[in-house]
Amino acid sequence: MTARIRVALVDDQALFRAGIRMLVGSQPDLEFAGEAGNGQDAVALATAARPDVILMDIRMPVKDGIQATAEIIAAAEAGGSTPPRILVLTTFDLDEAAARAIRAGASGFVLKDADPEFLLAAIRTVHAGTAVIAASATRDLLQQFRAREPVAEPAAFAQLTVRERDIFRLAARGLSNAEIATGAFLSEATVKTHISRILAKLALRDRVQLVVFAFEHRLTD
Known part of the structure; x- marks a missing residue:
């Protein structure tokens, strides 16, 4: 049980x-x-x-x-x-x-x-x-967050590769791994690996923190 x-x-x-x-x-x-x-x-x-x-x-x-x-x-x-x-x-x-x-x-x-x-x-x-x-x-x-004055891009974000930035923005919009995989022509396993690396580089705990981070720093529409 x-x-x-x-x-x-x-x-x-x-x-x-x-x-x-x-x-x-x-x-x-x-x-x-x-x-x-x-x-x-x-x-x-x-x-x-x-x-x-x-x-x-x-x-x-x-x-x-x-x-x-x-x-x-x-x-x-x-x-x-x-x-x-x-x-x-x-x-x-x-x-x-x-x-x-x-x-x-x-x-x-x-x-x-x-x-x-x-x-x-x-x-x-x-x-x-x-x-x-x-x-x-x-x-x-x-x-x-949108009502705030524009903020400078955080230094940690510069550590992300171009591919990781693309996946970051998709994840910040609330897309699932499956949806990101379909749109980016990647496997779900690859997307999951990218997400893990992004969270580690930005010192974020999970995808909720990723969403807050993205809007707080104006990194997504």
């Missing part, structure tokens, strides 16, 4: 926590691993419960979700263990906090009022190793 995905929740609203606890507990492949009401308690929870996925609110007392995310991932890596996947919970009045959470190591973000089915799918998706960004949140986020 496949082990259930252990899910923890960090949010300062008790009623919201109760709802998510019931939702997660209703799923045969998920297990509720604990909850916390602020970022400081979240760090302790991650160490004690060792969840696979953490649903993390951004704005909380004592310590916010961004700092908690960074500390949880740093502690796991320092101890030689695999960090939990962290899925940030945001609201419609999105600011750059979501982008900062991604840079801190979160695997994606979803809106707090998302449909239960979408949230459950997002949990399973990030646990499988794929990043998730809520579509409407992405639009708000990218509009903020």
Whole structure:
């Protein structure tokens, strides 16, 4: 029997926590691993419960979700263990906090009022190793980046080959490996290798960070 995905929740609203606890507990492949009401308690929870996925609110007392995310991932890596996947919970009045959470190591973000089915799918998706960004949140986020003054091309981007730059821009548009392979006349294995090299050269954790990096530095339309 496949082990259930252990899910923890960090949010300062008790009623919201109760709802998510019931939702997660209703799923045969998920297990509720604990909850916390602020970022400081979240760090302790991650160490004690060792969840696979953490649903993390951004704005909380004592310590916010961004700092908690960074500390949880740093502690796991320092101890030689695999960090939990962290899925940030945001609201419609999105600011750059979501982008900062991604840079801190979160695997994606979803809106707090998302449909239960979408949230459950997002949990399973990030646990499988794929990043998730809520579509409407992405639009708000990218509009903020576009409103900024032009920025200089980052030095690290110059390390990419011409082919890697092409694949970077396709990945930044949200294309899958299969779609990139078809458009660039490459095998999926080759695309996957290029993506891995791009992430390494730019010191990015995953494709979500790649998307944020691309729009933050105006490297894609």
